[in-house]
Amino acid sequence: MDLYQQLILEHSKNPQHAGLRDPFEAEVHHVNPTCGDEVTLRVHVEDTPDGPVVRDVSYDALGCSISMASTSILAEETIGRPLSEVLTTYEAMKAMLTSKGEDPGDEEVIGDGVALSGVGKYPARVKCALLGWMAFTDALHQSGHSTETTPIPAKEGTS
Amino acid sequence: MDLYQQLILEHSKNPQHAGLRDPFEAEVHHVNPTCGDEVTLRVHVEDTPDGPVVRDVSYDALGCSISMASTSILAEETIGRPLSEVLTTYEAMKAMLTSKGEDPGDEEVIGDGVALSGVGKYPARVKCALLGWMAFTDALHQSGHSTETTPIPAKEGTS
Amino acid sequence: MTATPFTTEEVARIRADFPILARTVRDGAPLVYLDSGATSQKPTAVLDAERDFYERLNSAPHRGAHALSEEATAAYEGARERIAAFIGAQAQDVVFTKNATESLNLAAYAFSNSPHPGIPGSERFALGEGDEVLVTEMEHHANLVPWQELCRRTGATLRWVPVTDEGRLDLSGLDELLTERTKVVAFVHASNVLGTVNPVAEIVARSREVGALVVLDACQSVPHLGVDVTDLDVDLLAFSGHKMFGPSGIGVLWGRRELLEAMPPFLTGGSMIETVRMEGSTYAPPPQRFEAGVPMTAQAIGLAAAVDYIESIGGVDRIHAHELALTERLLAGLAARPWVTVVGPSDLESRGGTVAFVVDGVHAHDVGQVLDGSGVAVRVGHHCAWPLHRRFKVAATTRASFAAYNTVDEVDALLTALDTVPQIFGMAG
Amino acid sequence: MTATPFTTEEVARIRADFPILARTVRDGAPLVYLDSGATSQKPTAVLDAERDFYERLNSAPHRGAHALSEEATAAYEGARERIAAFIGAQAQDVVFTKNATESLNLAAYAFSNSPHPGIPGSERFALGEGDEVLVTEMEHHANLVPWQELCRRTGATLRWVPVTDEGRLDLSGLDELLTERTKVVAFVHASNVLGTVNPVAEIVARSREVGALVVLDACQSVPHLGVDVTDLDVDLLAFSGHKMFGPSGIGVLWGRRELLEAMPPFLTGGSMIETVRMEGSTYAPPPQRFEAGVPMTAQAIGLAAAVDYIESIGGVDRIHAHELALTERLLAGLAARPWVTVVGPSDLESRGGTVAFVVDGVHAHDVGQVLDGSGVAVRVGHHCAWPLHRRFKVAATTRASFAAYNTVDEVDALLTALDTVPQIFGMAG
Numbered sequence A, B: 001m002d003l004y005q006q007l008i009l010e011h012s013k014n015p016q017h018a019g020l021r022d023p024f025e026a027e028v029h030h031v032n033p034t035c036g037d038e039v040t041l042r043v044h045v046e047d048t049p050d051g052p053v054v055r056d057v058s059y060d061a062l063g064c065s066i067s068m069a070s071t072s073i074l075a076e077e078t079i080g081r082p083l084s085e086v087l088t089t090y091e092a093m094k095a096m097l098t099s100k101g102e103d104p105g106d107e108e109v110i111g112d113g114v115a116l117s118g119v120g121k122y123p124a125r126v127k128c129a130l131l132g133w134m135a136f137t138d139a140l141h142q143s144g145h146s147t148e149t150t151p152i153p154a155k156e157g158t159s
Numbered sequence C, D: 001m002t003a004t005p006f007t008t009e010e011v012a013r014i015r016a017d018f019p020i021l022a023r024t025v026r027d028g029a030p031l032v033y034l035d036s037g038a039t040s041q042k043p044t045a046v047l048d049a050e051r052d053f054y055e056r057l058n059s060a061p062h063r064g065a066h067a068l069s070e071e072a073t074a075a076y077e078g079a080r081e082r083i084a085a086f087i088g089a090q091a092q093d094v095v096f097t098k099n100a101t102e103s104l105n106l107a108a109y110a111f112s113n114s115p116h117p118g119i120p121g122s123e124r125f126a127l128g129e130g131d132e133v134l135v136t137e138m139e140h141h142a143n144l145v146p147w148q149e150l151c152r153r154t155g156a157t158l159r160w161v162p163v164t165d166e167g168r169l170d171l172s173g174l175d176e177l178l179t180e181r182t183k184v185v186a187f188v189h190a191s192n193v194l195g196t197v198n199p200v201a202e203i204v205a206r207s208r209e210v211g212a213l214v215v216l217d218a219c220q221s222v223p224h225l226g227v228d229v230t231d232l233d234v235d236l237l238a239f240s241g242h243k244m245f246g247p248s249g250i251g252v253l254w255g256r257r258e259l260l261e262a263m264p265p266f267l268t269g270g271s272m273i274e275t276v277r278m279e280g281s282t283y284a285p286p287p288q289r290f291e292a293g294v295p296m297t298a299q300a301i302g303l304a305a306a307v308d309y310i311e312s313i314g315g316v317d318r319i320h321a322h323e324l325a326l327t328e329r330l331l332a333g334l335a336a337r338p339w340v341t342v343v344g345p346s347d348l349e350s351r352g353g354t355v356a357f358v359v360d361g362v363h364a365h366d367v368g369q370v371l372d373g374s375g376v377a378v379r380v381g382h383h384c385a386w387p388l389h390r391r392f393k394v395a396a397t398t399r400a401s402f403a404a405y406n407t408v409d410e411v412d413a414l415l416t417a418l419d420t421v422p423q424i425f426g427m428a429g
């Protein structure tokens, strides 16, 4: 199955930066109501003279290989980076995942995230791949950071 | 239209025994919820050594020609007759009306009621023709007389 | 309005799309179907769309990760987008129900199910003694009885706007009827009896002043006048699919986003939940929150095909123009018969293609029966608007209601058949 | 049981009646549809019946006196008789809803809408603080959440029967759970996850002793085991049409006559009334009282055709025998794979054709995805029975569920595809 690239299986078996850690400004709990997958996620963002920087993303997740891998990649791609860059990564991930397989993803921007490019072809799995990211942006929001954290907007009709 | 026999039109224009009269043992009010037709009906039954006799059926009705005629015929065919005979007439009327046009009705038993034989072919009108009779059997029931007054029983399925 | 009625050729082409219109009734009379206000006929395109779904994609949407389920979900949600666009709405604000009646009950139960501890903002809906619900005397039972029952459950009081002799809302006493106590105003956009189109903007403006929510019964307007929820600016809006060339078994409740979000669930069960424990459950956001159980998937897809069909024949504007032309001819024909009285506006001002009338001295049931004998199918009775009929002191009316497939000849067929009525019943004709 | 599974030739003939089974998914894999527990596929006979209705008889039943309306009414009521007979019931005790979820909500709302001043006997349903509702830990959300919400509305308390490790109801503590306080016992006949068939007679007997009403969720039993309401002796019973070869958008609530008569209305509007005045309304007897609005006419007719279809292929007994044979083969295959654990009874005793399992160390979503890659459509997740999954300490299971059209080869296709799972995910296989 093209969906299960080696990188996904590795991330899902060895989730990077897993576990819940201090300090943190916000903790959120998200579930995927169709399959019961859950993630508890904390963020620690520090304000620096150059703007906010993501110092830590820690989490406790239960889910399928796609959601586990996606959350693991999320931690890897965000910890230690300026928030503004991280949000760009998020938007690029979301764009790739919701592109129905059209957008292969840019490794420069989303790193290991490109391994999830196959998910776009399986609409039912997009939610799995976004679970951690939704929790992440929600946590940012709750910790008082502005994000473009709207859920995937419904497409406009075309009458 | 074969439905509107002369007899029906005459009865509906000049409803026999119309009006509400004393004495009576029970008064009922029935409506046809699909068209809003209404009838208020009273019965006066006297117990005689030979069994109960219908002394009077008086009514105030608002409805289509079929329901008006049917109630008028009801009054004509029941007033002054032994209850047992009247119930036979009722059963015969009901059988004819629900026969989907198969049963032409027996003039010996239902008198002018045969004029309503065409109604059986129009299922939506059967209720009109039965409105007065339903009120009549209900009134009998309420005045303490035993009747076979169950509503038309649903046919058994044929699995 | 610049749209024109359909030409004779256009109507002929439209009729060819509706197989049932070729049939005869009773003893060989061609069917003249003038009862589209009750339910419309279905074009082949709609039947094909439903069947195609069942033969290629059928499975439970939002319930599986397999290929079929993904395709069914895409088709179902695609249908939602298509239907939403037709009324100028966003897909996520469109809730599928089984019919407009369920949509209106969903709205009414929201008030007695509030405040709901699990739904922030649901206090907005809570209703109790001292509160009032305002309806009108021309409502269909579907937009009256749910509010009566809501008032019974909550202790609130039902009030209503009366109707004038011309069949219009009498808004002269609105200041007394619509007050700070009024929490909901529920009324019909286009009457299914009188044909009257009500002044939505005025009632919305007045309702906003007192902070009342506005629920619009758009059953007869979405198919015949066209509706844009942004223009109308109401809060909740209900309609049925079966009256607009769609299948039976599908209806819509549209709501303003923030209101739907604050509305407690109504039917509960699968697919409308967020988490479920034996001790209690939390609920999904709208529209899923209001769509419990395996939905009317094929029917939603059929309704989307109906919307496509409407667009394909020129859209609601042309349909409206066509129906008004037929209405004009019928009103003129009835006006020429002094033994007929029209119940409702006698001109075309703010009017839809529905005409109700009574024949002096002849019960509507009998009128309908005679017309039916000539193949003319009209509806007789109170048309689920009994209080309106009481207001006009008639037990029943005869109603003709038009759709895109009706012809001028069918109007004439009705009038010709009608002329036999006085004769049969021995009235002066 | 004396009925035999379908022969290979018989199944081949049955499959030919279901156009969708000929399709392929993903990159050309033949569809192996093992998700009939979610929704079944539809035979041509059902699609034809619906279409025929639309093309010949379509109009609003119980709403007109014209020929079409009479024919539509006869077809709709004929469908009711057919479906009633299939469950050993009388037509007038069968209420049409949009799905089983609505049926169960109708039942639950009866308790919070009581006592109703207009419905004599409705006190029977009134629920309040101190009263209890008993469900089980294996309920589908559709037979759990409505009761949770009912308890929230009324102040009653929800209690539940636990489930054993084998996936059976643990009735050992029933004496404490089922007491004079219990007003309703609602449970599933056949679990949509475990396949377990519950001991209805025992639970009914115990419920009668304390005077509790019994509501049975028969969604998985009517299509697969067959049901006779007289034998079962429950009070209310719900099922869906779409799981038994019928169209989407139609469900049934059956009830004992005297209970339906004492039940207050739920959805209100047209055609469920007796009289309507602005000041208040009175209601029609059952089943009309519970069928507000233009109904799911074509869908009822489609469901009747589905019942005919079931009879035509040999009836539910043969279907059950066939599904059990497939279940036996699947259970044996899974038992031979030590890395698979079945959730639910591992033998055929009191069991239906639904098998849920987990693969050690691999999430059900991933298992389902791999199977789907080979065209095998199973369902993954909690199958709307989340508390049951918590009870077994799994987030999700993979579920195969059978219907008359499934073959032995399809069971083997599932097992073959399953064998690739450990390999892909690097588990010991």
Ligand SMILES: Cc1ncc(COP(=O)(O)O)c(C=O)c1O
Pocket (backbone or CB within 6 Å): C270, C292, C293, C294, C295, D037, D038, D099, D100, D101, D102, D140, D142, D143, D188, D190, D191, D192, D217, D219, D220, D240, D242, D251, D384
């Ligand atoms: C046991 C059980 N109960 C209730 C339901 C709900 O049925 P529906 O979604 O058709 O309302 C289902 C199926 O989804 C079921 O399997």
Ligand SMILES: Cc1ncc(COP(=O)(O)O)c(C=O)c1O
Pocket (backbone or CB within 6 Å): C037, C038, C099, C100, C101, C102, C140, C142, C143, C188, C190, C191, C192, C217, C219, C220, C240, C242, C251, C384, D270, D292, D293, D294, D295
């Ligand atoms: C104005 C109006 N409101 C409500 C309804 C109810 O619609 P439905 O029966 O499809 O629920 C109708 C049609 O019957 C209607 O014409």
